[in-house]
Amino acid sequence: MKGFKEMTITEILKRGKSYVKDSLETINKLDEKLKAFITVNNKAKELPGKFSGVPIAVKDNIVTKGLRTTCASKILKEYIPPYDATVVKKLKQSGFTIIGKTNLDEFAMGTGTEYSAYQITRNPWDLSRVAGGSSGGSAAAVASGEVVAALGSDTGGSIRQPAAFCGVIGFKPTYGLVSRYGLVAFASSLDQIGPITKTVKDAAILMNVISGFDSNDSTTVDRKVEFTKYLDEDFSNVKVAFPKEVFDEGIEDGVAERFNEFVKFLEGKGIKVDKVDFPELKYSVATYYIIAPAEVSSNLSRFDGMRYGKRNEEEGLLETYLKSRTNNLGPEVIRRIMIGTFTLSAAYYDAYFEKAQKVRRLITNKIENLFDKYDFIITPTSPITAFKIGEIKDPLVYYLMDIFTIPANLAGIPAINIPFGFSNNLPVGMQIMGRKFDDPKVLGFANYIEKDNPVVFPFKEEKK
Template structure:
């Protein structure tokens, strides 16, 4: 991405030609990475970017084609959340991050496929059919930001935005061999991100390299008065030259290398840790006793918030509406039964149950207490180390048809990614090797809140000394 930004200036590369070439590739692709391509409007934006380049605008994002997950509102461009409910919904306003990108003359190339309302880790729950993994089209790209990950990996855009509630940026980044950042909660405005679980959701960048991710992150972060959970101060400036890892301590959670971890994944991640050691970092083992309750706590808190957040899709004001000639209850039932897919319904029911009178204390409230303990574990860990490292996902990309009927096993695959969401801390996934089938493996790094500078700096240095992120499908 940054290479292209340079070539826009030093060579005769035009953002308009580049966009046309990319759109061509997108149309020819059968990865189903996009739900909607942004044709004419994107070309207008590219023309404008060309003009900006001629005027000497030195912002790295000018003219670059950014793919946007289809749960981020784009004015005038349909935003479906991969749901039948919003299949024809066109937002009247831009999300804060989209405004920022447009202001920088980046080009929104299209809206990417995802799990319905970001609930899932395969994109199989998309009402528009699953996206496919560029490394093996019969496998899932992961999810829920699977379309964004596939688009980046397959070169169908220069970089992408995803959203991460329990791993939805990092897990597909891992499965597709790219770098993806889940920023600190509150560092990127959620205004215009269609809510799944408000206290966990965060928009983040996905790209080929940590350096590209850092540049895109810099463009979208910052305080937004329209998001009351937006942080006033973010992380310190991010060093694009990487950082000296000597003197840095990397903690490794012992329990992350236990039962259920694929051998190839374990081998590659341990190799990645060795690379960090070679670069001068100290790697220490740690115990974080409450992390094993992460999945249980998450699958109460996230569905509870989702059950409330998705109540607005009632057929009254926008989106799908069925049976409106009969009575109100019938309209609600028909609309919501037809509009939502199975996974969304499952989570609405789980969440409704967890918040119900008589169960609130045992479920939602208890889960919130566990969340506090997990955050405390992580805080204490960071008093003894600068970063935490481990695998992003216990496995590599699996077949599109696998695990479709086994939600529990799918939920358990989120075990490594969920703690960062519960604690609100930043985490990224970057490629650290391949399994026996040649499928990419991701290494996850976590940092204390608002220390994306350390997180991305370490990742850049790692990538300056490895080639995994450069291998293409």
């Protein structure tokens, strides 16, 4: 098993050896403490295909035929889907082995997996800290070497933020490039499935596999994209912008220092980096937390114990609904359903939801205007490093952690986290955002940085 942590998709293909057994052994060894998986597929076998023998994990809000899918919620505790999500089907057809389903905040609502109904995933760098969320299980599984890659979903940063906390690559594609068929919906206009990997190249390889038009998802675009196209390009002539407001939004000193170093690193490679005004940034969190809960209120109405989910039988229909939802949905899910129902109500729709949609348009317009002058926008991925489990009690503090990641979801553009050093011995991540459908260039630029990254970023050995 030595060296499995450093194993990548590319390396496994070179060696021509299956690592399915190694992955299962590593999970059995580490996951009792790490708690990255809700369900492990101990009967996993190699499948025929180009990527035969490559073990991959899937976030537990993406359905898998015959393999339990819970969304980390009590209401779906025993749900075994009768079909595969489109991305899972594509992975299997390419030879990937689904090794298990990873932990998340319930229905993907949270930033630390502390809202999972089953367990809290631990950060591989410090087991007293969170792995991030909501795709914390996927990020921890990759960072610890339990798997070489994983899929997550990203609604407001749920791939990129845990990737930053765990020191791995996390990529959110342009909205519509990856089918959401089989992804249990959180906020349909914001959700996107993407890869969490150890290298940028692996992320690009996975994108080539899982992307593409899907007749089962009307929001997918019929557009052929080659995600590995720019991996060997020279990006020294690009123009990059960062919002001056980055330093106004509760950023930790250590993260601010790494970001300044990141800017200097880019300038040292001859890249033009400008500080720009982005006053709309401060409205992104409020906008998101009106739009996303509104869509949650609609999407989760089906989990009522009648149509889907565990039922608590009571005398009347209303009482059955109330008991089924109250007993089987967690506090954060209930909070967001209530907020969304309120903002969609007739009396408040114009004041909240419609206004939020207008502000979303303003934020998108601002981002598009910046891309008229610049190739990429950079920020820290998270204003803080991984926090201690149980340390944060106030939901508003949780929500503000998404300040840098939310704009990419509101605008539907591609964004990636890349590791760039440490603060207090914890990983720090930098975010690169690109124009809509410029996913190959975002990956290419990230790979260009990764190759010359001055910070050595080994995966930490587990504590004895």
